[in-house]
Amino acid sequence: MANNLAERVTSQSAQTNGAAPAVPELTLTDKVRNMEKQFQLAMPKGAEAQQLIRDALTCLRQTPKLQECESNSVLGALMTCAQLGLRPGVLGHAWVLPFWDNKSRGYKAQLVIGYQGLVE
Numbered sequence: 001m002a003n004n005l006a007e008r009v010t011s012q013s014a015q016t017n018g019a020a021p022a023v024p025e026l027t028l029t030d031k032v033r034n035m036e037k038q039f040q041l042a043m044p045k046g047a048e049a050q051q052l053i054r055d056a057l058t059c060l061r062q063t064p065k066l067q068e069c070e071s072n073s074v075l076g077a078l079m080t081c082a083q084l085g086l087r088p089g090v091l092g093h094a095w096v097l098p099f100w101d102n103k104s105r106g107y108k109a110q111l112v113i114g115y116q117g118l119v120e
Contacts, residue, residue, distance in 0.1 A: 028071050032056050035075060042082040052082055056096070059089040065098040069107040077111035086117045093117035 026034070032053060040049035056078050060066050066074055077096045078088065086093040092114040098107045 028067055028069075028074060029057060029060060031071055031075060032060070032078065035078070039079065039082040042079060044085040047082075047085055049082070052078065052087065055087050055090050056081075059096050062089065063096070063098065065107060066096060066109055069098050069109040070104070073108040073110070077109050080111050084113075084117070086113065086120060091116055093120060 036049045036053055039052050043049060043052065074096060081088050081094055081096075084094075088094050088096050088111075094114060094117045095112045096109050097112055099110050100106075101108045
């Protein structure tokens with residue numbers, strides 16, 4: 001009986017583990033697109049979140065090291081852009097740049113606001 005029970009438990013766990021579909025991890029691009037509603041809520045009236053997302057995706061393509069950054073740091077920098085009404089990488093308003101963090105031994109993104117962003 002004990003052997004039979006042990007076999008049933010192992011076969012059920014094997015079926016459960018094997019049957020569960022692997023959920024692919026979201027890329028940074030997908031995470032940016034999924035945050036559109038939050039960006040829209042944070043942006044000043046009259047601004048569109050879709051424009052911010054297009055600018056952010058352009059930044060990700062132009063600066064490939066951003067893909068290696070912690071996603072929370074990139075999304076946080078973009079949220080700050082949304083709150084201030086700045087466009088990242090456009091017109092010199094602001095830039096999202098990757099910086100090496102010795103504590104976490106990885107890249108983190110930081111928002112660098114340009115003088116035109118300060119004027120804005």
